Amino acid sequence: xxxxxxxxxxxxxxxxxxxxxxxxxxxxxxxxxxxxxxxxxxxxxxxxxxxxxxxxxxxxxxxxxxxxxxxxxxxxxxxxxxxxxxxxxxxxxxxxxxxxxxxxxxxxxxxxxxxxxxxxxxxxxxxxxxxxxxxxxxxxxxxxxxxxxxxxxxxxxxxxxxxxxxxxxxxxxxxxxxxxxxxxxxxxxxxxxxxxxxxxxxxxxxxxxxxxxxxxxxxxxxxxxxxxxxxxxxxxxxxxxxxxxxxxxxxxxxxxxxxxxxxxxxxxxxxxxxxxxxxxxxxxxxxxxxxxxxxxxxxxxxxxxxxxxxxxxxxxxxxxxxxxxxxxxxxxxxxxxxxxxxxxxxxxxxxxxxxxxxxxxxxxxxxxxxxxxxxxxxxxxxxxxxxxxxxxxxxxxxxxxxxxxxxx
Numbered sequence: 001x002x003x004x005x006x007x008x009x010x011x012x013x014x015x016x017x018x019x020x021x022x023x024x025x026x027x028x029x030x031x032x033x034x035x036x037x038x039x040x041x042x043x044x045x046x047x048x049x050x051x052x053x054x055x056x057x058x059x060x061x062x063x064x065x066x067x068x069x070x071x072x073x074x075x076x077x078x079x080x081x082x083x084x085x086x087x088x089x090x091x092x093x094x095x096x097x098x099x100x101x102x103x104x105x106x107x108x109x110x111x112x113x114x115x116x117x118x119x120x121x122x123x124x125x126x127x128x129x130x131x132x133x134x135x136x137x138x139x140x141x142x143x144x145x146x147x148x149x150x151x152x153x154x155x156x157x158x159x160x161x162x163x164x165x166x167x168x169x170x171x172x173x174x175x176x177x178x179x180x181x182x183x184x185x186x187x188x189x190x191x192x193x194x195x196x197x198x199x200x201x202x203x204x205x206x207x208x209x210x211x212x213x214x215x216x217x218x219x220x221x222x223x224x225x226x227x228x229x230x231x232x233x234x235x236x237x238x239x240x241x242x243x244x245x246x247x248x249x250x251x252x253x254x255x256x257x258x259x260x261x262x263x264x265x266x267x268x269x270x271x272x273x274x275x276x277x278x279x280x281x282x283x284x285x286x287x288x289x290x291x292x293x294x295x296x297x298x299x300x301x302x303x304x305x306x307x308x309x310x311x312x313x314x315x316x317x318x319x320x321x322x323x324x325x326x327x328x329x330x331x332x333x334x335x336x337x338x339x340x341x342x343x344x345x346x347x348x349x350x351x352x353x354x355x356x357x358x359x360x361x362x363x364x365x366x367x368x369x370x371x372x373x374x375x376x377x378x379x380x381x382x383x384x385x386x387x388x389x390x391x392x393x394x395x396x397x398x399x400x401x402x403x404x405x406x407x408x
Contacts, residue, residue, distance in 0.1 A: 062095025178335025
């Protein structure tokens, strides 16, 4: 098992306080709901019976109230689609230690070493670490502005069928809202098309092929209402694995995530969770549940969205001022990142001269190559970088981009 890059990226920031990190996705300190959380915890712990229950073990699946609130919330975000109630049942919902644990457990439940997962090209590099740790192979599917290229997805599925590998395919993994790293979002049309293609190839595979939708950044949009999740697609309840989190939109330190599972996967995932920890920490669950019920969650979320919109603009304005025209980037509509592409002859990898030069200037980014799965059918790009505006101050964002521009 290799060391996950995220561990090193976070450690170097903590070890070098003067480093301007545009890399690891820490969130904005100023938006953490300290006062509101203190009030809710004081209320909770001020009642002896409630406090004792909150400080006791909970159930493996998670607090019943939080599961109900979570399932209801996702259904509301999807516009309460008719005929899809089964896809949003609280009994299918599992509360986890961050969405990372949920992604790991779902992958462990479905994949044996040597199995295959399809991912976006590029994708969330921390999930690639999960795949590596489980001995799972990957294939990349090219992206358009509204998600994966369905034509290329069909080509990849057909190629796997031709070479006899389709029975090893278990999951299509999509980061569907303000994707990490590109900040692109997947349209409902693409989700519908992807599910249709997966079902078409299931007979040749000999088993279900699941769409695992990672919606960690869903509520970090800057304006407008994003499209519904794949759970809203007719007949999706038995094929969509939905992963979400309260860490990013509320407070990363609570480490409370969740997942909604097809019924046949619920038991194996809960058995894995029982072996992990037999239940997510109960006190953070109580805090999140009360934050939702009291309105603190929504109030703070609006603050978070405004803050990230301001910081995203600070970064894109600085890029326009300090990066040469040969560097291409996209204006994010949500999330925490800007994806930038240098000319193809450039090398932004961790061992590159450019990366070392940038570190010497006390600034830091995520090399884009980390975000591409090892896919034998194509060369891995090495000229891109992910720039996060989540944790850095606006002054540090502008200064960090200026230093990067000098290095470029």
